[in-house]
Amino acid sequence: MNPFLVAVAVARKDLLSEWRTREMVPALAQFIVLALLIGNFGFQIDSRNAPSIAPGILWLTLVFAGLVAFGRTFGAEREQASLEAMLMTPASPVAIFAGKALAASALLVACEAVLLPALSLFFGTPFSGAIVFVVLLATVGMAALGCIFSAIVARVRARELLLPLLTLPLWIPFIVAGGQAVQSAMGLPGSYDQAIGLLIDFDILFVVLTSLAARFVLDE
Amino acid sequence: MKVNRYEKAAAGAVALMLVAFAAIFFYAPTDWLQGAVQRIFYLHVSSAIAAYGCFTVVLLGGLVFLRNESYAADRWARAGALVGVIFTTVTLVMGSLWAKKVWGQFWVWDARLTSTLVLWIIYAGYLLVRRLAEPGRQAARIGALVGIFGFVDVPVVHFSVTWWVTQHPGPVIVNDALPPEMLATFLFTMFCTIVFAAVLVVIRYRIETLRDAKQVLVEPAKVVSARQPEPVP
Numbered sequence: 431m432n433p434f435l436v437a438v439a440v441a442r443k444d445l446l447s448e449w450r451t452r453e454m455v456p457a458l459a460q461f462i463v464l465a466l467l468i469g470n471f472g473f474q475i476d477s478r479n480a481p482s483i484a485p486g487i488l489w490l491t492l493v494f495a496g497l498v499a500f501g502r503t504f505g506a507e508r509e510q511a512s513l514e515a516m517l518m519t520p521a522s523p524v525a526i527f528a529g530k531a532l533a534a535s536a537l538l539v540a541c542e543a544v545l546l547p548a549l550s551l552f553f554g555t556p557f558s559g560a561i562v563f564v565v566l567l568a569t570v571g572m573a574a575l576g577c578i579f580s581a582i583v584a585r586v587r588a589r590e591l592l593l594p595l596l597t598l599p600l601w602i603p604f605i606v607a608g609g610q611a612v613q614s615a616m617g618l619p620g621s622y623d624q625a626i627g628l629l630i631d632f633d634i635l636f637v638v639l640t641s642l643a644a645r646f647v648l649d650e
Numbered sequence: 651m652k653v654n655r656y657e658k659a660a661a662g663a664v665a666l667m668l669v670a671f672a673a674i675f676f677y678a679p680t681d682w683l684q685g686a687v688q689r690i691f692y693l694h695v696s697s698a699i700a701a702y703g704c705f706t707v708v709l710l711g712g713l714v715f716l717r718n719e720s721y722a723a724d725r726w727a728r729a730g731a732l733v734g735v736i737f738t739t740v741t742l743v744m745g746s747l748w749a750k751k752v753w754g755q756f757w758v759w760d761a762r763l764t765s766t767l768v769l770w771i772i773y774a775g776y777l778l779v780r781r782l783a784e785p786g787r788q789a790a791r792i793g794a795l796v797g798i799f800g801f802v803d804v805p806v807v808h809f810s811v812t813w814w815v816t817q818h819p820g821p822v823i824v825n826d827a828l829p830p831e832m833l834a835t836f837l838f839t840m841f842c843t844i845v846f847a848a849v850l851v852v853i854r855y856r857i858e859t860l861r862d863a864k865q866v867l868v869e870p871a872k873v874v875s876a877r878q879p880e881p882v883p
Contacts, residue, residue: 575799578799582792582795582796583792585788586779586782586783586784586792587782587784588782591782595771595775596772596796598771599771599772599775599803600772600803602764602768635802639798639799639802643798643799646716646791646794647791647795
């Protein structure tokens with residue numbers, strides 16, 4: 431079986447099931463707007479301090495929306511024991527994992543499509559291609575890590591507790607580099623190109639590591 | 651009273667650490683700029699290096715477990731993680747005390763401190779996972795993967811002072827920045843700390859072995875007693 435076709439088929443299945451139920455994206459969009467609201471009241475944001483505070487709110491919101499999104503990636507499969515069925519097919523576990531990761535990143539991109547314009551609308555920060563590029567780059571590595579840990583904790587007690595504990599520390603490199611890039615794209619000092627280079631390095635490292643590990647996580 | 655080899659090893663390791671403390675306080679010269687507080691350096695850096703060593707044990711144990719399902723390797727990994735977290739805690743606490751004296755505050759968010767804190771969180775998370783996951787093959791697999799992913803942070807911590815501009819000082823050993831007495835004290839403390847950590851790992855490995863043996867003995871009996879007889883139709 432062609433692993434690329436398998437990955438696309440799994441991703442298509444996940445996105446189709448999201449399209450039919452329309453549960454996650456509206457809930458996450460509402461979550462994002464609420465997070466921005468809390469950020470506004472927590473920091474008393476005005477046009478002067480917005481560029482220094484908005485990047486922090488962006489990453490905080492994205493990280494917690496991501497945790498919700500990835501926590502659900504293997505949730506439905508676990509409830510209906512459909513992952514076992516998928517693993518019984520000749521499809522390779524890595525391809526199945528890649529498909530799940532693709533679908534989860536698509537959901538996260540949908541959240542970002544709400545988050546970035548809303549951030550710009552509420553806080554008056556610039557909305558530029560440079561910022562979109564940073565966030566998309568970070569999404570790649572964050573999705574790979576989020577998905578693998580979601581699969582790891584799927585069969586453990588207290589999985590809601592463990593997913594953030596395991597995932598957040600490993601997302602920190604993305605937040606460090608991404609935070610620096612978004613800050614410099616919003617006009618604060620810091621090298622944009624260096625941060626982008628770091629993000630690409632982390633993306634490559636974690637995508638390779640997760641692809642190698644996927645076999646051991648799913649192959650039960 | 652019969653003293654077993656673990657107790658002998660522990661006594662030897664503690665004695666070595668006491669000699670190292672004597673060297674730190676009575677042999678090493680006082681730093682002319684920072685004064686007595688600089689003596690934190692010896693144990694602070696040594697315990698960081700011991701922690702790296704422990705996390706390497708976790709990494710290797712995880713890799714060996716994934717390769718040939720050796721539960722002994724998994725026990726080494728568990729032992730390494732616990733001891734590594736303890737030594738990272740020592741590094742962080744001693745570093746904070748030193749920072750309060752020379753920087754004026756316990757904590758600054760520079761790359762070295764942040765990445766070390768992340769390292770602590772990752773392996774504390776490893777210990778939590780091991781506690782929450784059902785013991786056995788699955789827990790060992792999950793632990794192996796967390797240990798392998800977590801190890802990515804070790805080189806980040808180590809090279810953070812080279813890759814980023816940090817308030818934390820850069821390497822002093824390779825840059826030949828220490829007078830000979832200080833260097834000798836440091837190398838001796840490092841040796842003692844590594845021996846101490848190794849002894850702790852070995853003792854913990856023994857505890858994990860006994861625990862695993864107990865579980866194997868207890869579990870089948872529990873399953874048998876819990877099983878209800880099949881109703882005859």
